[in-house]
Amino acid sequence: MEESQGDFLPSDVPESTSSNNCERNTSSAHSNRWSGFPGVKKRGHSSRSWIKIDQDGNVKILELDKAKIMRQCSLPSRDLRLLDPLFIYPSTILGREKAIVVSLEQIRCIITAEEVILMNSLDINVVQYKSELCKRLQAKKDQSDDLPFEFRALELALELTCMSLDVKVKELEMEIYPVLDELASSINTRNLERVRRLKGHLLTLTQRVQKVRDELEHLMDDDGDMAEMYLTEKKLRSEGNTPHEINPLTNFSGGTRQVSKSAPVSPIASTSGAPRLQRAFSSIVTASKQGSLTSSHGGDNIEQLEMLLEAYFVVIDHTLSKLLSLKEYIDDTEDLINIKLGNVQNHLIQFELLLTAATFVATLFAAVAGVFGMNFAASIFDYPSAFSWVLIITGAGCGLLYFSFFLYFKYKKIFPL
DSSP: OHHHHHHHSOOOHHHHHHHHHHHHHHHHHHHHHHHTOTTOOOTTOOEEEEEEEETTOOEEEEEEEHHHHHHHHTOOHHHHHTTOTTSOOOOEEEEOSSOEEEEETTEEEEEOSSEEEEEOOOOHHHHHHHHHHHHHHHHTSSSOOSSOHHHHHHHHHHHHHHHHHHHHHHHHHHHHHHHHHHHHHOOOHHHHHHHHHHHHHHHHHHHHHHHHHHHHHHHHHOHHHHHHTOHHHHHHHHHHOOGGGSOSSEEEETTEEEEOTTSOOOHHHHHOHHHHHHHHHHHHHHHHHHHHHHHHHHHHHHHHHHHHHHHHHHHHHHHHHHHHHHHHHHHHHHHHHHHHHHHHHHHHHHHHHHHHHHHHHHHHHHHHHHHHTSOOOOGGGGOTTHHHHHHHHHHHHHHHHHHHHHHHHHHTTOSOO
16 A cells, blocks of 8 residues: 555655654554553463473573564474463474474473473473483483483483373272272162263373374384484584585585586586596495485484384383273173173063063953952852852962963073073
């Protein structure tokens, strides 16, 4: 809009000055309008308390905002959301250009080649991670360690996470096994409610352990992600590229030699192509040797990180196997309870079947009594003993019929007799 208006307005100084004054007044008006609300803050500029741990184990408490962390660590904003304690994200380990973003349970930090930036929190895992990392860094200050700084920080985060999850699994085992045994012996509403609550905790803990295991498995399967996490090597490699090592006349990219257009061409080289081809071949061989050495060095680093991840993958996989075995024990207990309830239901059905047969026999006896209770003339009423014989014969017939039902049920193996 300003460029389009500049085509129609004359280029004199007073009008440009007035336009600038109008813009300043407008911006000041907006700032005054927002300054009238002291509770309103600009989004994305709120600073938080962070713990900074350097390579020597020194700790500093800093107040940093997201923008400064993004500039310092070259991280996108979506990676910083993983560290926000207000949001619940699954366990994630991300390798970036200058940092490793770690979000494992309550341990959420940014690991660089020189320092660890940890979210300041009173959680027991965060306090333990800070104290243990400082202790290890100060203890190994005078000792040589094969692992670089970022791998030692990552190793401690994995170690504390695996230990924390394993402790929770052991606590759940100690709580759930007695409840399941009590439920198997006495099936009631109280025990069923306790098992239902513990089963919910088991499923939640299984999902957390499964996510950590999947994240480690994903990292071990991707060599590119593991190579991206070697921050010390990338830093030393970037610092080692000095200008005098670069040949101004040639540039090798992918094993191909590119000659500068401004370089003079020798008439001997142009007439005889054999020496030139020989020099190019020797240059390609040298470049391939250097590339093989670099790739082998990177392969060793990847193998080193892979061994580190594999060690904790075995630990977390063992924890997951304990949870799965615990889930199988719960399923077996539920199957046992269903078998017991099915057995009780079968007994009830058998009793109901016997009761139905007895009701049928009693109905026949009542039908005979109803026939003789009608008002009609019959010679049988002239004998006083006829009533007794009717009762005896009817009762014997009903008893024989009930016994025949019982034998039929036994023959069909409906009753386990």
